[in-house]
Amino acid sequence: GNSVxxxxxxxxxxxxxxxxxxxxxxxxxxxxLFWYVQYPxxxxxxxLKATKADDKGSNKGFEATYRKETTSFHLEKGSVQVSDxxxxxxxxxxxxxxxxxxxxxxxxxxx
Amino acid sequence: DTEVxxxxxxxxxxxxxxxxxxxxxxxxxxxxxxxxxxxxxxPELMFVYSYEKLSINESVPSRFSPECPNSSLLNLxxxxxxxxxxxxxxxxxxxxxxxxxxxxxxxGTRLTVL
Numbered sequence: 766g767n768s769v770x771x772x773x774x775x776x777x778x779x780x781x782x783x784x785x786x787x788x789x790x791x792x793x794x795x796x797x798l799f800w801y802v803q804y805p806x807x808x809x810x811x812x813l814k815a816t817k818a819d820d821k822g823s824n825k826g827f828e829a830t831y832r833k834e835t836t837s838f839h840l841e842k843g844s845v846q847v848s849d850x851x852x853x854x855x856x857x858x859x860x861x862x863x864x865x866x867x868x869x870x871x872x873x874x875x876x
Numbered sequence: 877d878t879e880v881x882x883x884x885x886x887x888x889x890x891x892x893x894x895x896x897x898x899x900x901x902x903x904x905x906x907x908x909x910x911x912x913x914x915x916x917x918x919p920e921l922m923f924v925y926s927y928e929k930l931s932i933n934e935s936v937p938s939r940f941s942p943e944c945p946n947s948s949l950l951n952l953x954x955x956x957x958x959x960x961x962x963x964x965x966x967x968x969x970x971x972x973x974x975x976x977x978x979x980x981x982x983x984g985t986r987l988t989v990l
Binding site: 797799801807808809810811814852854858862863864866867868869871 | 880882907909916917918919921924926931932966968970977978979980981982983984
């Protein structure tokens with residue numbers, strides 16, 4: 766079956782620190798992989814995506830590479846800002862119009 | 877237009893009330909979704925509509941009744957809810973062509989059941 770395992774939070778970092786949030790997946794077939802971000806009181810926003818092995822998704826300084834050999838899609842950012850404080854969800858989509866979400870990782874960035 | 881809109885933003889209702897949540901998109905997407913999200917948890921899928929037909933119902937209680945009047949609109953009718961149904965209700969849409977496309981989410985309706 767399909768599932769996503771995501772690093773447990775919460776994560777607290779100082780401004781300008783390096784961020785990694787781990788995500789691994791189990792899937793039948795060849796899924797697409799996503800990172801979504803949810804700011805307090807809002808819906809989910811697509812942060813980045815990758816649709817095939819070795820693709821790198823990037824947006825707003827965040828990056829993640831689709832690694833088929835390790836079934837991973839870790840989220841990284843070189844220098845976080847206070848405005849990056851949010852909950853981050855890793856997700857996969859395989860055939861059938863269904864998404865599978867990780868449990869979410871809460872990030873707090875302190876000045 | 878790359879937006880999914882939801883109304884109302886907040887809703888407070890008693891256990892005997894009947895209310896509806898509305899969702900709209902004009903991106904030409906033919907798959908639409910309802911999710912329920914509790915605090916600090918991932919969204920839980922409730923219903924999926926594909927080409928205006930209900931394709932997935934994740935064993936949701938009958939006090940939640942979805943409706944897809946046309947390709948742009950999605951409603952969720954609520955009746956006789958329980959306090960544990962209080963949550964953020966999210967609507968999303970996507971292209972259903974491959975089933976692997978990103979979903980676009982609305983801002984959600986914050987529902988409180990008294």
